[in-house]
Amino acid sequence: MLPRRILSVTAQCAMLGALASAGHAASPSFDCKRAEGQIEQMICKDDTLARLDKETTRLYGLALDARSMSTGRKKTLLAEQRGWIKGRNDCWKATDARACTTAEYIDRIHVLRQNYAGARTQDDKGISRGPFSVRCPGADALILGTFVQTEPGYAYLTWLDKKLLLPQTRAASGARYAATTEAGEAMLWDKGPEAQLELPGKPAMACRMEAPE
Incomplete structure (x- = not known):
């Protein structure tokens, strides 16, 4: 829930x-x-x-x-x-x-x-939260996301055998995390329960974050 x-x-x-x-x-x-x-x-x-x-x-x-x-x-x-x-x-x-x-x-x-x-x-x-379930229609698997608030803050995403560390960047609203990887650009935009996720080489996905039990 x-x-x-x-x-x-x-x-x-x-x-x-x-x-x-x-x-x-x-x-x-x-x-x-x-x-x-x-x-x-x-x-x-x-x-x-x-x-x-x-x-x-x-x-x-x-x-x-x-x-x-x-x-x-x-x-x-x-x-x-x-x-x-x-x-x-x-x-x-x-x-x-x-x-x-x-x-x-x-x-x-x-x-x-x-x-x-x-x-x-x-x-x-503390300064950490998660891991949250990042549910994205069209994703290969369930993505887990942990957030750590330092300067800058970080979002850490894991799924299957993949890991992605995204530093926080400026955003007009919500919280945006982005990085350039060997495979291309990656971005997570946290807007409360809703989030936008872009993985390298894939189109943007509208996702929903669910808190851990």
């Missing part, structure tokens, strides 16, 4: 992001005095990455502390997080270390929110 939403997903996240960041610079979840390696040091100097780090850690903690978590599933989550941290820190090898680190964080936020119900609680204390 689609809840009544006057504001777009992005507008809701933006208000929470403003409250979370008002009056002070962002700091990550770890002690920057003990930062190790190029990536951790970069996170400590970058407000956006610091906020992404704090949100990822918040979601991980919520997932880990959920009463419904079995011992086996908790061990899996711990191992996943260790593996993810290693992958994030390997972004120093990338041509664009910051873009790689940003993508790693947003993918992890999406995965935590999608796979662990505990991570979808206490959203009033």
Whole structure:
């Protein structure tokens, strides 16, 4: 059932992001005095990455502390997080270390929110929402979308084996996300429950976003 939403997903996240960041610079979840390696040091100097780090850690903690978590599933989550941290820190090898680190964080936020119900609680204390079901007639499959409010904000779309990270751009109304990919232009325009989606090489689709249960 689609809840009544006057504001777009992005507008809701933006208000929470403003409250979370008002009056002070962002700091990550770890002690920057003990930062190790190029990536951790970069996170400590970058407000956006610091906020992404704090949100990822918040979601991980919520997932880990959920009463419904079995011992086996908790061990899996711990191992996943260790593996993810290693992958994030390997972004120093990338041509664009910051873009790689940003993508790693947003993918992890999406995965935590999608796979662990505990991570979808206490959203009033964070800067992420979703994953929403983006239902588009004519799409190859159901698209899932997670939204993260930083500067800029991001929409992260996944379907089948595909992933698409879209930074927020200016829009006269609603919230528009766009990027140029190797396959062509991509765009999502969030207008509340309604959305317009353009995937590379395909015509624009009129879609509807449904909140997670």
